[in-house]
Amino acid sequence: MSQTPTRADFDHYMVPNYAPQQAVPVRGEGSRLWDQEGREYIDFAGGIAVNGLGHCHPVLVEALTAQANRLWHLSNVYTNEPALALARSLVERTFADKVYLCSSGGEANEAALKLARRWAHDHHGEHKHRIVSFSQSFHGRTFFTVSVGGQPKYAQGFGPVPGGIVHGEYNDLDSVRNLIDDDTCAVMVEPMQGEGGIIPAVPEFLQGLRDLCDAFDALLIFDEVQTGAGRTGSLYAYQQYGVTPDILTSAKSLGGGFPVGAMLTTDRVAKAFAIGTHGSTYGGNPLASAVALAAVEFIDTPEVLEGVKHRHDLFREHLEAINRQHGVFREIRGMGLLIGAEMAPAYEGRARDILPLALEEGLMALIAGPNVLRMAPSLVIPEADIAEGMARLERAVARLVAGQ
Template sequence: MSHTPNRQDFDHYMAPNYAPQQVIPVRGEGSRLWDQQGREYIDFAGGIAVNSLGHCHPVLVDALKDQGEKLWHLSNVFTNEPALNLAKALVDRTFADKVFLCSSGGEANEAALKLARRWAVDNHGEHKDKIISFYQSFHGRTFFTVSVGGQPKYSQGFGPVPGGILHADYNDLESVRKLVGDDTCAIMVEPMQGEGGIVPGTQDFLQGLRDLCDEHNALLIFDEVQTGVGRSGELYAYKNYGITPDILTSAKSLGGGFPVGAMLATDAVAKSLVIGTHGSTYGGNALASAVALAAVEFIDTPEVLEGVKKRHDLFREHLETINRKYGVFKEIRGMGLLMGAQMSDAYEGRAKDILPLAIEEGLMALIAGPNVLRMAPSLVIPEADIAEGMARLERAIERLVAAT
């Protein structure tokens, strides 16, 4: 007997750790989606910075279909051609010498943190175990990564957290200097905080972290799960700063919607991840690797990356125009097509109230905390969709202001 799922089925069958919107999208093409009733939406959310080429992009669909008729999964008892091709593509395009493939950003960050600790033990001894991260950072949902992340709400209520983790203030180098020492094994940082409010790191701050790591024989880990694979206007955001980490993590846009993650590292660091130290059942999956390779090769072109920068300017212009009319934003910030609009004092904490109004107007957007409206659309979103989406956003904001 057939059954058409509805929103009530979520409450009935699914664990209650999410609170999804009432609409259920069933089809997507490019930067537009349609729900069960056939209503159309423009997508500024991008699956939380995942759908790097929008929905059902032909390049990704072709890669999926082609590999889907050849080989899906082997396990890591064997290697496979798509995984090797993806690893080579990432090494050729970055500072890295070695790649560990996995299934998500949380897995990639877990691997990075374990590798940093293992490298420190191998090279300096067990006393060198401190990890410095930043308040308001977000690095995943495993117990290690939520503990390193700087938002206690994600780790509270699950018992004692792992030790040796310290937190400093983002974009405040002096707060890091007070914590760093010869027992520091790594500093983990997002070059732009995502869940923490779309806050780009300053050049001096990130360069200072690099210098402190060099001074104290510690590793610099860049979490580029949200900023990577074209999102910032470069393939990876570290290229915007000219600052090279020792370890980099990648996911989200890497697969264009297919679950895949990667940890990239130099030879000197990666050699500590010897046989048996870490693994991922689905990591290096042939199907995921084939799709990710297609995404990387398509995105890492001047046309796409320059297009991201151009679209950033368009988003900013539209947001500034809306703000001149309604005065709802205090600051518009971000890099590339990961942008945040912080609410003004008069609308403090009201970013979340925009989302249901936007849905009613036919627009999907995000928040980054209660006070920042976040947008992470397709890297190739048509300019006409930007204009129409912003018109829908303006109508939602007009309704918010009118109801205040």
């Protein structure tokens, strides 16, 4: 580079579909980041629940560096050792018999939906193609996944959406009973809605979906792109609920920051993806697979997963203390280290206003819709960073309350 890029370069050169903050981070270590000016931040955002082990974790750096000196890419004309090792590790740790690797959560969900329709087509015929999803759900940005997602704003302006998709109300089993029928091929659900506001499923709701799918010979798809890979305190959230899906999708923390996605399923269902029915140019990439394998093996340990649950309690205690002082939150909810603080009526729709104030105080956070402050930090964030980050958040909230 002949000159150092600046935030102004984004507006000049990049397509304007994002509105990034003014700070440009250039270095990260653990749960801390530094920008171009050398200013330090504590990271409660985690790259939107992606950096499961923080920034530049030595285990992931070692895996990436070692693989980078061996083999980068082959295509799916060949297989490779890291991809096979990752698939085996995921199968051994979950309900699944088979794994499909890709590059993102959107790709994983696209594959899951196509697989469900193909399976139903092969077993029941063309009529069985209906998909049930839920209002306020989010499943990715491909045209199919934004159509299945329950937030119409993401599909507006792109023309007619695919047919055969209906939406029930999350945590309302009766709404699903009114939609599911013999033409339904799948029900797709997040065990905890992420973009929809950090709303955990009621256990009876997920079990009810399992029972309805069994009754109508439909497939149950769990979108665990955001909840998976240790985020909720288990390797996957379905394990905490005791409800097993037919298909599960994973991404985000699966690669610890390296782009990777996976779709997990059973032998019964996987057979529908015969040779040539689906593919991904970078799926099973050796670099991504090596990093993901290291992430899974590090995360799926009692020390990390129990630590997630302990850190959840710390986050909740700090948020409740801030709320006792300032009264800005109506409810604090979530599982593990995916936590949402819904704004109180007096601050309705103002979660976004906290983000630039927090950044000025040296804290990176997220929102989940206009009314929920979201936190998805590293699963191994040090307790000292939690305390300091919450002190910075309290100062930002105080400024919001004061009208600054």
